[in-house]
Amino acid sequence: MSIGTIIGLWLAAGLTVIIFSFIYKDNPFYKLGEHVFLGVSLGYGWCIYYYNDIFPQAIQPLTEVGEDARNWLVLIPIVLGLFIILRMVPSLAWLSRFSFALYIGGFAGLAVPNVISGNFLPQLTSTINPIGPDWVSAITQLVLLVGVFCTVVFFFFSWEHRGVVGKIGRVGILYIMVAFGASFGYTVMARVSLLIGRIQFMLHDWIGSMTGGG
Amino acid sequence: MNFVKRQLPVVIAFCFGVALWAQYYIPSRASNQALETFTGSWAIILAGCALILGILSAIHHHWTKIKLKKPGFGYSIVTLSCFAFVVLIGWFPIQWPGFSDVTIADGSFFDWIFLNVFVPLDATMFSLLAFFIASAAFRAFRARSFEATALLIAGCIVMLGRVPLGELIAIPNTDISMTSIAGWLLNNPNTAAYRGIILGVILSQVAISLRILFGIERTYMGGGD
Amino acid sequence: MAEQRTPFQKLAYSILNLDRRIIFTLVFVCVTAPLIWPIGMDFTPTKEVRDAFDDIEALEEGAVVLISADYGPSSMPETHPMYITLLHQCFRKGLRPVILTLVPSGPGLANRGLLDVLEMENPDGSLMYPGLKEGVDYAFLGYKPGGTAVMLGLGQSFVTTFPNDYDGDPTSKMPLFREVSRLGDCAYIFDVASVGYPEFWVPYASERENVPLSVCCTAVSAAQYYPYYQAGLFRGLVGGMKGSAEYEKLMNMEEILGKIPPATNGMDAQSVVHVLIVLAIIVANFFYFVSRRWEIQEGGRS
Numbered sequence: 001m002s003i004g005t006i007i008g009l010w011l012a013a014g015l016t017v018i019i020f021s022f023i024y025k026d027n028p029f030y031k032l033g034e035h036v037f038l039g040v041s042l043g044y045g046w047c048i049y050y051y052n053d054i055f056p057q058a059i060q061p062l063t064e065v066g067e068d069a070r071n072w073l074v075l076i077p078i079v080l081g082l083f084i085i086l087r088m089v090p091s092l093a094w095l096s097r098f099s100f101a102l103y104i105g106g107f108a109g110l111a112v113p114n115v116i117s118g119n120f121l122p123q124l125t126s127t128i129n130p131i132g133p134d135w136v137s138a139i140t141q142l143v144l145l146v147g148v149f150c151t152v153v154f155f156f157f158s159w160e161h162r163g164v165v166g167k168i169g170r171v172g173i174l175y176i177m178v179a180f181g182a183s184f185g186y187t188v189m190a191r192v193s194l195l196i197g198r199i200q201f202m203l204h205d206w207i208g209s210m211t212g213g214g
Numbered sequence: 215m216n217f218v219k220r221q222l223p224v225v226i227a228f229c230f231g232v233a234l235w236a237q238y239y240i241p242s243r244a245s246n247q248a249l250e251t252f253t254g255s256w257a258i259i260l261a262g263c264a265l266i267l268g269i270l271s272a273i274h275h276h277w278t279k280i281k282l283k284k285p286g287f288g289y290s291i292v293t294l295s296c297f298a299f300v301v302l303i304g305w306f307p308i309q310w311p312g313f314s315d316v317t318i319a320d321g322s323f324f325d326w327i328f329l330n331v332f333v334p335l336d337a338t339m340f341s342l343l344a345f346f347i348a349s350a351a352f353r354a355f356r357a358r359s360f361e362a363t364a365l366l367i368a369g370c371i372v373m374l375g376r377v378p379l380g381e382l383i384a385i386p387n388t389d390i391s392m393t394s395i396a397g398w399l400l401n402n403p404n405t406a407a408y409r410g411i412i413l414g415v416i417l418s419q420v421a422i423s424l425r426i427l428f429g430i431e432r433t434y435m436g437g438g439d
Numbered sequence: 440m441a442e443q444r445t446p447f448q449k450l451a452y453s454i455l456n457l458d459r460r461i462i463f464t465l466v467f468v469c470v471t472a473p474l475i476w477p478i479g480m481d482f483t484p485t486k487e488v489r490d491a492f493d494d495i496e497a498l499e500e501g502a503v504v505l506i507s508a509d510y511g512p513s514s515m516p517e518t519h520p521m522y523i524t525l526l527h528q529c530f531r532k533g534l535r536p537v538i539l540t541l542v543p544s545g546p547g548l549a550n551r552g553l554l555d556v557l558e559m560e561n562p563d564g565s566l567m568y569p570g571l572k573e574g575v576d577y578a579f580l581g582y583k584p585g586g587t588a589v590m591l592g593l594g595q596s597f598v599t600t601f602p603n604d605y606d607g608d609p610t611s612k613m614p615l616f617r618e619v620s621r622l623g624d625c626a627y628i629f630d631v632a633s634v635g636y637p638e639f640w641v642p643y644a645s646e647r648e649n650v651p652l653s654v655c656c657t658a659v660s661a662a663q664y665y666p667y668y669q670a671g672l673f674r675g676l677v678g679g680m681k682g683s684a685e686y687e688k689l690m691n692m693e694e695i696l697g698k699i700p701p702a703t704n705g706m707d708a709q710s711v712v713h714v715l716i717v718l719a720i721i722v723a724n725f726f727y728f729v730s731r732r733w734e735i736q737e738g739g740r741s
Contacts, residue, residue, distance in 0.1 A: 119638070151406065185370070253592040258585045
């Protein structure tokens with residue numbers, strides 16, 4: 001194991017313990033770790049955006065030589081991108097409206113046909129299936145159909161939820177509570193998994209490197 | 215000037231939106247080329263600039279805090295110092311001793327900082343949630359009503375059913391176990407409820423898109439004149 | 440009234456007002472103990488995970504699989520094992536993975552994972568996957584912002600959307616992208632995601648270009664993706680660390696790695712903590728209802 005790897009492991013373990021100290025109570029070490037994280041993530045983002053986006057998409061097309069022709073059309077999004085950054089200057093912030101209008105308007109137009117044909121219609125057609133062939137799949141299909149219908153009725157607020165509509169809405173609430181309960185169960189699983197991951201690092205990687213078992 | 219500042223962006227949004235909507239139904243070579251240019255180049259550059267704006271805003275916030283010596287400005291010095299350090303090692307092609315590569319490549323100092331500083335800090339921040347969700351489950355989740363009881367029972371079924379232990383909680387000589395019950399619950403009532411929600415979300419997505427195209431929704435323009 | 444309480448009542452109220460640091464300690468012990476002393480509980484892969492695995496197994500040699508590694512360190516234990524297992528599956532079957540990421544914290548982990556798999560050695564010291572060439576047998580394209588813009592851009596051209604790969608080499612000169620010029624030429628899409636991108640891969644990529652899609656997601660999002668799986672929009676759904684563990688089992692990762700793989704290793708701890716939390720909820724609710732009954736009775740007497 002190289003010296004760089006050993007130093008890295010101890011640094012990572014130390015930072016892990018600093019953040020875990022928050023469980024006891026908020027303290028200056030935790031705040032320090034928090035702000036180190038913020039600074040490192042800002043710097044990391046800056047470098048990643050430059051080398052993965054700005055340089056290959058904006059700078060390289062203007063500076064390429066050889067058989068690859070320079071693409072001057074890219075000056076348009078570069079200027080619009082600068083308009084976005086000028087949002088930091090209050091007197092020039094209005095320029096960013098053109099950039100956002102182009103981006104948001106463009107994707108609003110793209111969204112309508114794509115989500116309807118690619119998501120809405122398949123979801124709808126997979127709800128309405130023939131009931132059968134056996135009684136187990138028939139009940140399952142009915143549970144699905146009734147559930148989707150009742151949930152949609154619950155979220156339809158143009159009708160007052162009284163009488164029949166109210167009763168259908170109550171069934172919808174029951175389905176929603178079951179779904180949220182399932183989400184809660186899965187959320188607990190997710191959070192515990194993250195803790196398991198850190199403890200695995202501390203035991204297998206950090207302590208393991210000292211005992212030779214890592 | 216009022217037209218340029220307030221009406222022209224709405225016109226641009228409408229024209230580009232309708233053009234890209236029409237492209238879906240007219241997939242000619244020219245329209246595909248236009249879509250390729252917009253999505254594969256222009257939109258990606260704009261998204262990157264928006265993210266850079268976010269970074270600059272955060273830097274500005276901390277710089278202001280230091281300038282005005284607001285409470286906790288020492289931590290802001292730490293933040294900006296770390297930012298400057300990471301940009302120095304990641305942006306400029308400097309060969310640091312002990313590292314095989316430069317800038318963001320594998321084996322560089324930047325990559326080492328990512329793996330040994332960024333990863334443990336990010337991962338540990340989120341792992342704290344495990345403690346708080348356990349504490350919240352114990353102290354706050356009460357079956358006060360019929361709906362809350364349904365929520366709790368479904369949560370407990372999924373929690374026990376989606377771990378290996380769930381296969382051991384079973385009715386002997388049958389296929390019925392906590393795992394199979396959790397699976398049925400997820401694939402049927404859970405699917406039904408979330409599908410209802412998804413259908414509603416898609417419809418509202420379409421509604422908001424139409425409002426943007428026709429200039430009714432203008433929040434993206436921000437405030438000011 | 441407190442001084443007239445029975446011992447059972449005192450126990451009930453002390454449990455209801457338990458210091459949260461005791462709960463934190465219990466959670467920490469329940470996670471750490473099974474990792475030090477494994478129980479070795481077995482489990483059966485679910486249909487959702489088997490569907491994803493079988494789909495990749497059915498692909499022909501040389502098929503291109505687009506892997507979108509949209510996760511970061513904050514969801515690493517749930518998604519990174521799945522990504523590594525998927526890469527092993529692709530290289531073992533002779534498939535050609537094209538890897539990209541749509542989140543800024545993704546490229547570091549995805550690149551590290553790819554290199555770990557490429558550099559893996561057999562027990563005799565030989566490379567596990569020899570002779571693989573970047574740009575021919577696989578490609579790592581790095582990160583691009585924009586989400587849906589990238590998906591739509593890939594539908595038109597890989598080279599326009601990703602002019603360079605992560606190392607800065609031009610994609611226009613790679614043989615792989617002369618064969619597979621756009622998303623529609625890929626055989627499969629696999630999204631390993633911690634954020635909400637799977638539901639955008641469906642309309643803007645999978646359905647639009649008619650390329651099948653499977654998803655590995657964190658457990659937080661798993662429940663809401665079941666409608667997509669039921670509708671066939673996701674061919675497979677690998678949810679959370681349990682899903683990754685099931686995929687590791689299907690892929691026989693213990694034999695490949697020579698040790699218990701990471702997601703499988705965490706399953707015992709997951710089981711124990713879940714039992715703790717369910718018991719905590721049951722106990723807390725029991726004492727809650729009992730204490731409410733006492734309060735109603737005391738209120739009635741006074």
